[in-house]
Amino acid sequence: MALETPPGYRAFDEASLPGHLAGIEAARAVLGGDPSGWRAFEVGDGNLNLVFIVEGPDGDLCVKQALPYVRLVGESWPLPLSRAFFEHEAASIQARHAPAYVPRLHHYDPTHFLIVMERLRPHVIVRQGMIAGRVYPDFARHMADYAARTLFFTSDLAMRAEEKKAMTATFCGNSALCRITEDLIFTDPYTVSERNRWTSPQLDARAAQIRDDDALKAAASRLKLAFLAEAQALLHGDLHTGSIMATEDETRVIDPEFAFVGPIGFDVGKLIGNLLLSHFAQAGHEAEPRGRDGYRAWILETVEAFWNGFSETFRGLWRENRTGDAFPPSLLQGQAFEAAQGAYMARLFAESLGFAGCSMIRRTLGLAHNADLERIEDPNLRAACEGRVLDLAVALVKNAHALGAIEEVTARARAIEAQGRDRAA
Amino acid sequence: MALETPPGYRAFDEASLPGHLAGIEAARAVLGGDPSGWRAFEVGDGNLNLVFIVEGPDGDLCVKQALPYVRLVGESWPLPLSRAFFEHEAASIQARHAPAYVPRLHHYDPTHFLIVMERLRPHVIVRQGMIAGRVYPDFARHMADYAARTLFFTSDLAMRAEEKKAMTATFCGNSALCRITEDLIFTDPYTVSERNRWTSPQLDARAAQIRDDDALKAAASRLKLAFLAEAQALLHGDLHTGSIMATEDETRVIDPEFAFVGPIGFDVGKLIGNLLLSHFAQAGHEAEPRGRDGYRAWILETVEAFWNGFSETFRGLWRENRTGDAFPPSLLQGQAFEAAQGAYMARLFAESLGFAGCSMIRRTLGLAHNADLERIEDPNLRAACEGRVLDLAVALVKNAHALGAIEEVTARARAIEAQGRDRAA
Structure with missing residues (x-):
């Protein structure tokens, strides 16, 4: 052909x-x-x-x-x-x-x-760096700034409706790339599909359990609808650690070919999900048990600093640039505006966690896996890591609205890791 | 020029x-x-x-x-x-x-x-018919069917994502008409604007109270954001009783020039809001006090039958036509699907009520008023009707999520009308 x-x-x-x-x-x-x-x-x-x-x-x-x-x-x-x-x-x-x-x-x-x-040099793909246990001290700050700026300034909070609609129309043409996400992230992992694969037989029962979890599938379906219909801002569309190149001092985001106007939480959540996945993968890359406890701690601090920095920067940009049609300054000022911001960010936080969970599940049970986990050669060890990824991911998709702060998410990640270690011991 | x-x-x-x-x-x-x-x-x-x-x-x-x-x-x-x-x-x-x-x-x-x-003949604009106290026995059923069919079949529940995105892109071009709604419905009535007008001095204090209500303005801002960013289905965009022509047997919707891909609740809510407004306007058109009690009852029955019929028809179409990318049938069946539908409709109901309230407020305090109220010559009587419109409208915008069924809305309308009558007596 x-x-x-x-x-x-x-x-x-x-x-x-x-x-x-x-x-x-x-x-x-x-x-x-x-x-x-x-x-x-x-x-x-x-x-x-x-x-x-x-x-x-x-x-x-x-x-x-x-x-x-x-x-x-x-x-x-x-x-x-x-x-x-x-x-x-x-x-x-x-x-x-x-x-x-x-x-x-x-x-x-x-x-x-x-x-x-x-050409970015000597920048390395962050996913590879994290498999090698490399610390990027400014990564969270840079990515918080990148995400806040790219997402805020392409949203209705900053743009006039006419320009936002013109941008939306342009990126509606990228439907074939959106289709990949719609199918591979939001559909396949929850159903029987030839494209799925997982560490078998270790995770067979777990995959079946996920395919049978109606509350999980309803939550994933709601997130899929948000991906299809919430035209909030111009997204990168594939913001995982494999789309970021960094040195110790610099951070560069590449490959926005999945870009479209969609829900802000999808970019934010995909990055959080991939960081959390890297956290659980560390057990497969440390030289001796608990050898990377410090690195795991850094990853979770990075998750916290990314969300908190993103939230703070996004709100700051919004305070300073009330140039869009949404939330007109003539209606809301002072305390009332702060309260409206708070409600907006809370909703965005919950949606981001849901998308984080979906992106973790697809990397464990769907077509495209991550090197973080794929490079773990011992299938039992890999399946143990993947099981922990799924534990947190399912909680994020189903119970995102019950989590009030990113520190609750990282605490849960820490607890799942510790429980898994205890079970294995 | x-x-x-x-x-x-x-x-x-x-x-x-x-x-x-x-x-x-x-x-x-x-x-x-x-x-x-x-x-x-x-x-x-x-x-x-x-x-x-x-x-x-x-x-x-x-x-x-x-x-x-x-x-x-x-x-x-x-x-x-x-x-x-x-x-x-x-x-x-x-x-x-x-x-x-x-x-x-x-x-x-x-x-x-x-x-x-x-040419529609002998169809009459429904707003004129309702000012004259005319009953349209099939109006609720027809409009429920119209709204359910036009909105369901242009949503992600029925359409493939590629076609939905192409349709969305086309209608992004209608931004100038959307701008009218953004400004006149969601912004002006809540702030000081030269374009606003109301029955003065009777409603001066009420208008000021609304301009000072932060919770109301935050809720209206959230609804404006939904109007800007929720690309759910192809809307008529201006679905009030002035856009509908009817006889006793037939109902025809005209003038979809405000059409764009937006939140389903906007079409549904605008119609509900305009019916409720007509309900409160009847006191200005009846020959003697309470002369149109029966007609008022018919209007509220119509509101109930419209929402309940819409909801039932929409869910039925969805059950029978799971052809879109959202809520894939491979994920949800049986009870789980029914539950997901219920959650979807509950959210849509709340958003519809919010939009209903916004459309009632703009017709009372904004630029474009309705003949329903404008034709009431006595300014005191008109202001009394308009005050009742605002009482219900503010409750709908601020507390939509606390209302579980359309019958709670119509009960509140009935109570507001009775209280207003008692106060006037």
Whole structure:
């Protein structure tokens, strides 16, 4: 099967890419010298696209190109090239609101669905860093700032309704990428699906229990409806630790190709869920039992600092920028405005925890798993970690509204980890 | 000031319209005979557009044309011609899902932003009928069916996400009409605005009290956010009794030019709010005190039958058409599905009541009032009616979540009417 592509499109490789970039002024300006000396290396370890590093005498670049299918699977799973357009659109908007936390964009090529951007070096994918037990002291602060800025400034709290609706209309076109989330996160893990997989037989009973839990499935269905219908702000759409590159001092968010206008809690919750998942995975990566107790503590502090920092920054931005159509300043001031903010954040907190739980369940029982858990070779140990992920995740999806503060979530994570350890001992 | 219009556009009048219609096959087919014998009558009593009745030897038509401004105000309040496109789009979709309750569409002329449709005869605008004390025995059943069908089938419960997103994107373009609602319903009445007016001085203190009620304004702000960001289904967008024409047997919904993808409760609540407003206006139209007690009872029965019928029909359609992406049938069946439906409807009920309250407040304190109240000549009597409208409206906006059934709402309406009568006596 050969998938149809628009006129002029071709997928580049290491040999053909430099010649194409030679025609792009922004690339020449960064790489310098004679294009015949440029070298391209395909480095894509993601699931969907081609990713190249290109080196020239004066500098280097990252080039990302969409394929008409899911790279990991092949032509049997087509996926629109337009995802590159949406990624570039979203990245441009995010760069406007949070320039410190996104790679610099140099060029978008609409014929080849190709983005030319800053090569991040020596930044490492945070998921890999966390598997290695690396501490990122400013990660929580940076991500709180990134999330608060990108989400607040694209919401009805900051935008005029006309501009917000125009942005919403644009990103409605990214429906194929949304479909992946709708199916893989909110549906498959709760039902029998060929796409699901889990550590078997260890988790067979647990997976069946989840498929039989009506209250859980009703809560997941409500969250799916929110994902489908709550057009609150422009989301990154896939904000897990694999979409963040960092050094000790810097944090950069990449890959917003799942961007769309959706519920704010989905971005916030996906990051919290992936951090909590990393917490429970540490038992599979420590050199001796409890060898990473300090690292686990850092992760939970990071979860707390991320939510609390996000909440505080979001509220601060809102106080200072009452430029949108929602919650007009002519109606609410002073104490009344603070109270309305509090109610808004409480609702957002509960929804974020629900989305966090969904993203943890899908990484344990669904199609796409995380290296955090996948790299644990001993299946019994891995299943023990995954069981703890599921314990917390189910509580988050079902009982998010009963949790009043992020410290209650981290306390529960600590308790589940301790109980699991005691059971294993 | 002359507003710019697209090439080819001109506003028709009674003299020029027949010649233009002569070039439209669908019009010729209905009107018949020689176009030189057709007669057009401008009958628009609405605020925004030109509306003509055109009569020919074989039949008649209704022709609606958008002007580049608000008709009632003039060129100083520009309004996009594109509202005719959105009205025709929405009417076409509604005709597909609820053909019994909308006028037949014959033609759309994109150059002149002109819709050619069925002339409804002898249907009368329901608001006028209710001022006259006319009973519409099937109104509640028809409107429950209309609302359930148009809203369910354009929601994520029935539609595939890709189609829903495409529809959402289209109607994001109708932002200028949404802006009217955002400002006039959700903002102005709660603040000092030149556009507000009310029966003065009788309601001065009451208007000030509402402008000072922080809990009310916070609730109204939450509802405004829902209007801005909850993309649940394709709404009519202006579903009051002035947008419905009826006979004793037939009910037709007209004028969906405010259509957009928004919160289902807005359509449902606007109708409930306008019925409740009519209930409180009856004291200004009865020949002798309590002369319309029976009619008041019919209105409240209609409110109950509308919500209960809507709820039952909506749930029934949902049971039979689980074709959308939300609440996938693979996750929820039997009792669990019924429970999820119940929770969904409870939330929708509360949101509908909030919107009902907002629409009652704006008709009493905002720019656009209703004939129901405006036609009451004695300002003291009118203010007494309006005060009762506000009593119930404020309770609905602030305490919607405490009301479990529509019968509690109508009981409260009955009590407020009785108290007001006792106070007046």
